Amino acid sequence: MAATDPLPEPDRLQGAPHPRETHRLFGHAVAEAEFLRAHGSGRLHHAWMLTGPRGVGKATLAWRMARFLLATPDDDGGMFAAPRAETLDIPDSHPVARRLLQLAEPRHFLLRRGANDKETALSQVISIDEVRRMKSFFALSAADGGRRTAIIDAVDEMNTAAANALLKLLEEPPLNVTLFLIAHQPARLLPTIRSRCRELRLSPLGPQDLADALTQAGGEITPEDRTALAELSGGSVGEAFRLTNLEGLKLYAALVRLFATLPRLDRPQALALADLAAARGAAETFELLVTLIDLFLARLARFGATGALPPEAAPGEAQLLQRLAPHPLAARAWADLAQSLSARARRGKAVNLDPAALLMDMLLKVDETAGSLAPR
Incomplete structure (x- = not known):
């Protein structure tokens, strides 16, 4: 990336x-209803x-809630008060919606990672300077004296x-300010x-909600791939988007075909996949x-420990899980391998x-692990 980009x-x-x-937002009607109540x-x-x-x-819901609060007048309890809202929906044409889209809403603050000290890349953490900017923002009076909002995406990234600076703000919250903290x-x-x-x-999405959310995000998914994508993505739209962009379902199917040759690993297949x-x-x-291998090992360990077959994420996976993890002892071996293998590769x-x-x-x-578990 060039310095000017x-x-x-x-x-x-x-x-x-x-x-x-x-x-x-798909799949989170319960959370929306709780906030509306x-x-x-x-x-x-x-x-x-x-x-x-x-x-x-989570972030989509946070923006929906912030948009709703800033666009919905406070109920003054009078006889002409607006009826209680039943949805967080705000029209795209609403001035607040347009300003938030352009990051130009004067009553909203977005706290996220900024540039590093050299301003050549993003910082790896949210620094105290970013939190101080938010506190200074709230120290100013709102233009109309009304409600203000902030989204912190994500609070896990704070040093x-x-x-500690955020904690002080939470202990003494500014008047008419609502904070939305996203935590993974x-x-x-x-x-x-x-x-x-x-x-x-917010819970992982089911196959249909995941497919609808992925389609909205510009991804493509066929009806026959819904279950596999939900299994491999853990119900995460973000992970499903990555899987579809990188042909993750095909890669996982190739891994299952390769592991079907265990404990005599097909070396040409393995080399082709590694290449x-x-x-x-x-x-x-x-x-x-690396993630898909780790996921396969986790599915092996879980099946061996519980005996409950998950929905297949690739053809032949169910039979393979039953063969490679027939008992809890095998589950322990696969779990031990999973614990160290991916970290070693990433290092x-x-x-x-x-x-x-x-x-x-x-x-x-x-x-090697499959060989150690094979019947003698």
């Missing part, structure tokens, strides 16, 4: 619409923490100083931050293959080891 938005998935551009009661909490896996719609891993946050927020937990990650510009393919990639060699090493370790 604009930095990418840290909260936008490459190739997909930004959450502020995504007005329809709180709003209608007149006792709206000042801070809402949206939790759940990455890519399930320690930034988290809330257990890693300060307990005092969590305790001062009302939590809305996909060695091509020029194939860093994303390497990362996806090797970080120090510029050959991606094809790293993937081949992973495949050989899988073959």
Whole structure:
């Protein structure tokens, strides 16, 4: 990236619409209804923490709630008060919706990772300077004296100083301000931050909601691929978008065909698969293959431990799971392998080891474990 190129938005998935551009939310009617009940009661909490896996719609819901609050007049309790809202929908033509889309709404603050010190790339964390900017924003009076909002995407990315500064703001919230904190891993946050927020937990999407959300984001999915995509993405639209862009379903099917040869790994098949990650510009393919191998091992371990077959994510997967993980002892072996294998490959990639060699090493370790579990 040239020094003059604009930095990418840290909260936008490459190739997909930004959450502020995504007005329809699938699969989270319960969370929307809970927020509307709180709003209608007149006792709206000042801070809402949206939790759940990455890519399930937390940021989209946060933008919907902020748009709703800024576009909906407060009920003064008079006889001519507007009826209680039954939906968070705000027309695209509404001035607030247009201003939020352009990041030009004077009553809204978006807190996210900024540029690094040299302004050549995005910072890896949200710094205390960013939080101070938000606090200064709230110190100013709103132009109309009305409600103001802020979205923090994501609170997990704050460094320690930034988290402590946010905590002080939560302890003494500004008047008429509603904060929306997006948290992918809330257990890693300060307990005092969590305790001062009302939590809305968003669950992974089912196959139909995932397909609808993916279509809205510009992805393509056939009816026969819905179940497989829901299984491999964990119900995450963001992960499903990545899988479709990188042909993840085909890669996983190729892995299942390869692992069907265990414990005598088909070396030509394995080498062909590993070579996909060695091509020029194939860093994303390497990362996806590592993730898919890790996912296959997790599915093996889960089946061996519970005996419950998941919906197939590729043809022949169910039979393969039954053969490779017939009992809890096998499940333990696969779980132990999964715990170390992907981390080892990613560490090797970080120090510029050959991606094809790293993937081949992973495949050989899988073959070795399968051999150790094979009947004698």
